[in-house]
Amino acid sequence: MEETSAGKKTKGLIIRGEFGKIIARQKAGKEIEIGELLVAESADQKMLLEVVDLLYASQLSEQNIELISGMELEKIEQEDREDQEKHQNNDERIFLHEQELRNYTLAQLKGIISIKGTKTKACKALPNFLSSIREVEAEDLDFLAKEQNALFLGMLRSGSKILPVPISLPTKDTLSHHILISATTGKGKSNLTSVLLWDATKKQECGILVLDPHDEYYGRETQSIGMKDHPMKNKIEYYTPKNPPIGTKTLKVNLMLIKPQHFAGVVQWSDPQEQALHAYYREFGSSWIEKIMMNVPLQKMGTFNEATIAVARRRLLSILDLEWSGHQLLCHGIFDLNAGSATVHDICNELEEAKTVIIDTSNFKGATELLIGSMISTEILQRYQNEKRQNTLRSKPIISIIIEEAPRVLGKEVLERGGNIFSTIAREGRKFQVGLCAITQLPSLIPREILANMNTKIILGTEMAAERQAIIESAAQDLSQAQRAIASLDKGEAIVTSNFARFALPIKAPLFEEYAAADIAKYKQEFGDDKEEKVGFMGFEAA
Numbered sequence: 314m315e316e317t318s319a320g321k322k323t324k325g326l327i328i329r330g331e332f333g334k335i336i337a338r339q340k341a342g343k344e345i346e347i348g349e350l351l352v353a354e355s356a357d358q359k360m361l362l363e364v365v366d367l368l369y370a371s372q373l374s375e376q377n378i379e380l381i382s383g384m385e386l387e388k389i390e391q392e393d394r395e396d397q398e399k400h401q402n403n404d405e406r407i408f409l410h411e412q413e414l415r416n417y418t419l420a421q422l423k424g425i426i427s428i429k430g431t432k433t434k435a436c437k438a439l440p441n442f443l444s445s446i447r448e449v450e451a452e453d454l455d456f457l458a459k460e461q462n463a464l465f466l467g468m469l470r471s472g473s474k475i476l477p478v479p480i481s482l483p484t485k486d487t488l489s490h491h492i493l494i495s496a497t498t499g500k501g502k503s504n505l506t507s508v509l510l511w512d513a514t515k516k517q518e519c520g521i522l523v524l525d526p527h528d529e530y531y532g533r534e535t536q537s538i539g540m541k542d543h544p545m546k547n548k549i550e551y552y553t554p555k556n557p558p559i560g561t562k563t564l565k566v567n568l569m570l571i572k573p574q575h576f577a578g579v580v581q582w583s584d585p586q587e588q589a590l591h592a593y594y595r596e597f598g599s600s601w602i603e604k605i606m607m608n609v610p611l612q613k614m615g616t617f618n619e620a621t622i623a624v625a626r627r628r629l630l631s632i633l634d635l636e637w638s639g640h641q642l643l644c645h646g647i648f649d650l651n652a653g654s655a656t657v658h659d660i661c662n663e664l665e666e667a668k669t670v671i672i673d674t675s676n677f678k679g680a681t682e683l684l685i686g687s688m689i690s691t692e693i694l695q696r697y698q699n700e701k702r703q704n705t706l707r708s709k710p711i712i713s714i715i716i717e718e719a720p721r722v723l724g725k726e727v728l729e730r731g732g733n734i735f736s737t738i739a740r741e742g743r744k745f746q747v748g749l750c751a752i753t754q755l756p757s758l759i760p761r762e763i764l765a766n767m768n769t770k771i772i773l774g775t776e777m778a779a780e781r782q783a784i785i786e787s788a789a790q791d792l793s794q795a796q797r798a799i800a801s802l803d804k805g806e807a808i809v810t811s812n813f814a815r816f817a818l819p820i821k822a823p824l825f826e827e828y829a830a831a832d833i834a835k836y837k838q839e840f841g842d843d844k845e846e847k848v849g850f851m852g853f854e855a856a
């Protein structure tokens with residue numbers, strides 16, 4: 314019998330179950346995957362369902378199955394003995410009548426959302442008993458129509474199938490309410506971040522600071538595609554400590570800009586050390602570091618044990634890459650006595666101009682990277698707190714700070730020793746339009762309260778159960794049944810839960826190189842090579 318087109322799309326029939334645990338029988342010859350989206354349709358509405366589990370079922374008794382499988386194994390062995398090649402065609406083995414009717418697969422489904430035209434509401438009912446379920450189609454998801462200027466994350470995914478439905482979230486809300494990108498190593502965090510960065514750079518409503526410990530986002534090697542190839546290149550600033558490519562900047566930061574508070578969460582001082590640093594700062598102001606290095610004693614702010622100061626001095630020398638020659642302070646790293654007095658100020662200005670600022674921190678010690686991040690973030694937050702006081706904040710772009718290996722500053726252990734600028738931003742940054750985009754392999758190290766504050770979570774493949782659990786417990790949508798789906802995510806596949814999404818969205822991020830190359834080609838086609846005048850940005854370099 315020939316199948317109708319509706320029949321072709323039918324994947325199964327709902328046969329029993331309960332709310333949140335609907336059981337459907339898979340149609341013979343069709344394949345249903347974990348994480349797949351299915352639709353149950355009734356006269357006036359559609360219900361979107363997600364496959365959360367799969368299991369075998371059979372009409373035969375267990376005893377019978379065991380008997381039959383025993384016979385089957387015997388038969389295989391005999392065949393193998395007789396002639397391996399001749400029996401590759403195993404049709405003969407099927408000796409059950411109506412095998413497809415008797416043995417089948419069951420899928421456990423969860424209702425996600427009810428759709429009525431372009432309106433949706435949470436699923437509060439069961440689909441009709443014995444109703445058929447079919448694969449989802451792009452038209453079913455018209456309600457996800459892209460908002461103008463939304464931030465693109467990837468394409469909608471049903472199991473491992475990609476649907477032609479771009480998924481994006483409202484830029485301002487999403488960035489200011491923090492993003493967590495989490496996955497086991499190699500599952501595509503950096504790739505997805507590149508895609509996000511590429512799209513965010515086009516927006517006027519956000520500035521993005523990227524602390525890049527692997528120097529992977531700008532793509533300074535000419536052959537690798539990166540942010541340097543972005544069509545709106547004039548919206549990108551790249552700071553690197555050595556040999557800056559043409560059009561980019563050398564990262565130098567003046568020592569005078571550092572304050573003791575910038576070390577919070579970056580370096581763990583003992584209490585006396587910390588008090589000594591503050592005392593030096595209070596007495597000598599911006600030249601406090603130089604004075605500690607030169608061993609100038611405190612006059613007004615009390616005395617400290619010489620050993621305490623000696624340890625603090627040694628640690629400062631190491632973090633700041635300085636050397637005391639006995640009579641002169643030598644600067645070997647990015648911190649400098651003379652240069653770089655405007656760097657932090659310039660970077661903050663650039664962020665306020667909605668630019669993407671990438672800082673190559675690949676040659677730094679972790680603490681040095683965090684210190685730079687801390688200095689810029691502190692200044693940004695202060696500026697925006699001021700803007701808020703003056704009621705001028707709304708005209709400013711959101712600023713998002715992308716930080717890799719976020720538990721370094723947001724981990725429980727670090728925070729037990731006291732807060733830092735990053736935890737302050739995680740807690741209250743959104744009031745001031747400053748957000749974090751925290752990338753990690755180990756979300757379980759971040760306190761629950763901070764995880765809960767990260768209103769958008771992009772969950773890529775996560776093999777460790779404890780890490781999945783931490784994310785699931787703090788997700789914006791109920792993911793309690795998503796353990797298996799998360800564990801089985803392939804590279805680039807993700808589940809996005811967000812206060813700004815109607816349901817937990819399964820997505821597949823595009824491969825960055827392909828995505829960027831296609832976008833560059835599109836711009837070229839649209840604006841030609843002399844697009845500078847027409848659209849007000851600088852030229853392309855890569856094809």
Ligand SMILES: Nc1ncnc2c1ncn2[C@@H]1O[C@H](COP(=O)(O)OP(=O)(O)OP(=O)(O)O)[C@@H](O)[C@H]1O
Nearest residue numbers: 497498499500501502503504505804805822823824
């Ligand atoms: N969306 C995708 N589509 C296809 N391949 C992908 C995708 N995302 C990542 N990959 C592949 O996986 C590799 C690793 O990805 P990526 O570097 O983004 O992982 P990561 O999670 O950042 O890893 P790490 O923890 O080491 O930083 C990439 O080089 C790319 O080949």
Ligand SMILES: [Mg+2]
Nearest residue numbers: 499502503504
């Ligand atoms: Mg990475």
